[in-house]
Amino acid sequence: MNDSTPSPASAQPLHATPPAHMPLVLIIEDEEPIRRFLRATLEANHYRVKEAGTAREGTLLAMTTYPDVILLDLGLPDGDGLNVTRAIRKEARTPIVVLSARGQESDKVAALDAGADDYLTKPFGVGELLARLRVALRHVTAATSRGPAGIAEVPPYECTADGRTLRVDLAARLVFVTDQATGPESPGRREVRLTPMEFKLLAFLVKHAGKVLTHQMILKEVWGPQHASDVQYLRVYAGELRKKLEVDPAQPRFVITEPGVGYRLAEGAMPPGHGLAPR
Numbered sequence: 001m002n003d004s005t006p007s008p009a010s011a012q013p014l015h016a017t018p019p020a021h022m023p024l025v026l027i028i029e030d031e032e033p034i035r036r037f038l039r040a041t042l043e044a045n046h047y048r049v050k051e052a053g054t055a056r057e058g059t060l061l062a063m064t065t066y067p068d069v070i071l072l073d074l075g076l077p078d079g080d081g082l083n084v085t086r087a088i089r090k091e092a093r094t095p096i097v098v099l100s101a102r103g104q105e106s107d108k109v110a111a112l113d114a115g116a117d118d119y120l121t122k123p124f125g126v127g128e129l130l131a132r133l134r135v136a137l138r139h140v141t142a143a144t145s146r147g148p149a150g151i152a153e154v155p156p157y158e159c160t161a162d163g164r165t166l167r168v169d170l171a172a173r174l175v176f177v178t179d180q181a182t183g184p185e186s187p188g189r190r191e192v193r194l195t196p197m198e199f200k201l202l203a204f205l206v207k208h209a210g211k212v213l214t215h216q217m218i219l220k221e222v223w224g225p226q227h228a229s230d231v232q233y234l235r236v237y238a239g240e241l242r243k244k245l246e247v248d249p250a251q252p253r254f255v256i257t258e259p260g261v262g263y264r265l266a267e268g269a270m271p272p273g274h275g276l277a278p279r
């Protein structure tokens with residue numbers, strides 16, 4: 001997780017060949033060493049980069065340079081990232097990944113509820129940064145190519161951790177776990193039976209796989225706006241889901257807790273035929 005301190009030395013390219021379209025990342029961050037680390041890492045991984053050191057400049061560049069994704073520091077000298085998020089959201093759906101310091105949980109949640117898409121807690125590693133960007137860009141591609149996603153249009157989700165593969169086919173309403181430990185002769189695949197509410201919760205997580213979802217977002221969507229603050233409901237159902245899906249519900253690998261914020265379903269693999277091909 002937070003295993004590496006930002007340093008350009010760790011900026012190894014992860015792709016062998018550049019993708020056809022090089023996404024533009026706007027960095028809004030006042031600390032120059034972090035900006036430098038981000039630029040070096042992103043350029044080494046075939047992103048284009050624009051930088052701003054203040055809220056004002058950042059908001060302006062967000063509106064005028066049409067970035068594909070924005071990395072936004074929460075603490076800026078002339079204002080906070082929350083106001084920048086609100087200003088950008090009035091104009092554009094550009095994905096925003098918030099950069100926050102430890103202990104800013106309530107700020108992070110406020111930014112996410114105001115329309116930011118995800119967050120990274122400093123210090124973060126290169127792998128984490130690239131994963132967040134990949135997920136943010138994938139969701140924007142999905143949203144523009146499919147419109148508001150109906151369950152039937154979400155591709156099957158598949159993720160392997162701790163020797164177990166979780167597969168969720170929302171269209172068919174089927175959930176399977178396969179344990180590799182049992183050997184290829186008896187692959188140990190079994191269907192998981194979920195209650196309607198558990199399925200609804202899992203479906204929302206699958207639609208946003210890899211992305212953090214705040215308690216409030218999940219409660220509003222799954223239980224309805226009147227239950228937006230009933231975090232206890234969510235804890236109970238998340239616990240039930242884990243009992244059915246995880247190898248060790250106490251060490252969840254699929255339904256991951258984001259402390260003080262909400263939940264994130266592990267990113268999973270893109271099934272064949274559902275790549276990031278630009279339209």
Ligand code: CA
Nearest residue numbers: 030073075076
């Ligand atoms: Ca700052």
